[in-house]
Amino acid sequence: MTALARLIGTVFYVGHLKPAPGTWGSLAALPLGFLIYQIGGFWLFALSIVVGFFKGWWATQEMTKGRDNHDPSEIVIDEVIGQWIALIPVFYGASLMGVSVTLLWPGWIAAFLLFRAFDILKPWLVGWADRRDDALGVMLDDVIAGIFAAICVVGLAALFHLVLM
Template sequence: MNRLIASVGGVGYLRPAPGTWGSLAALVLAYLLLKIGGVTLFVLAFVAVVALAFWSIGSLVARLGEPGPHDPAWVVIDEVAGQWIPLMPVAFGAASNGVAIERLWPGWVAAFLLFRLFDVWKPSVIGWADRRGGASGVILDDLLAGVFAAVGVMILAGLYHGLLMR
């Protein structure tokens, strides 16, 4: 069960670039959650995914041993949690303005590209978190990459709506 959760139903076994596949799966899941239950369901699902990530990865680490400085490629639940963070400003922006989430597609693209950039590059505290090892290291680097990407999404949205749309 831990492997099924950690690999997001087997998505983590897709090649090449399982982390990218995990991020793409996160976009699809986010879209479905937002369409079905709006921002409230999306936020509740985010909390549940983070909790499941800590539980499943923690159990795997306890059973399989320390994953070392890099988490196993097939573990992508952390990508789902991290990818959802930069989608939060997009989801809240759409909801607060009464706009269908599809209309903010540039925000979805920016969230995906920025998250993948920070998740692969691992600058600053993201790299520090990745080197921690254990379940917290596996998960925290993706959550921090998500925060960095969310800031980027908000900056890009501000530039677009504040400067370019005048």
């Protein structure tokens, strides 16, 4: 395994933090995503998800080559990508409204909690992807969990803005 694959797969070794490396990976995604958004706005953030997915897929393949465990806990790039997907509505909303993304802090919390819930519980398509037992499945289960979380974030934002305000 290459050092680069380990660096990417563990997200600068965050994946070695215990307990719950997946949660640490999701937490690390928040300041990383914020930094990317601050540097280049929504579209750089969106591009980073796509590039990160393919780099993560490669790193996961490299890190699991010749191993029985195709989803070792130290690989957390999948959590970062899934968490970023869950944050898309928050970052897009801030960009669309021309406000600081930090003003949408309830969306950050919802995205984090919902993504972790879908990632841990693995309902429906999330579980299907997880059962693939290969590098693509490692990445896809978190992508799908991120999509489910993002849909829920949009629903919660709509409920708050249309019903409660």
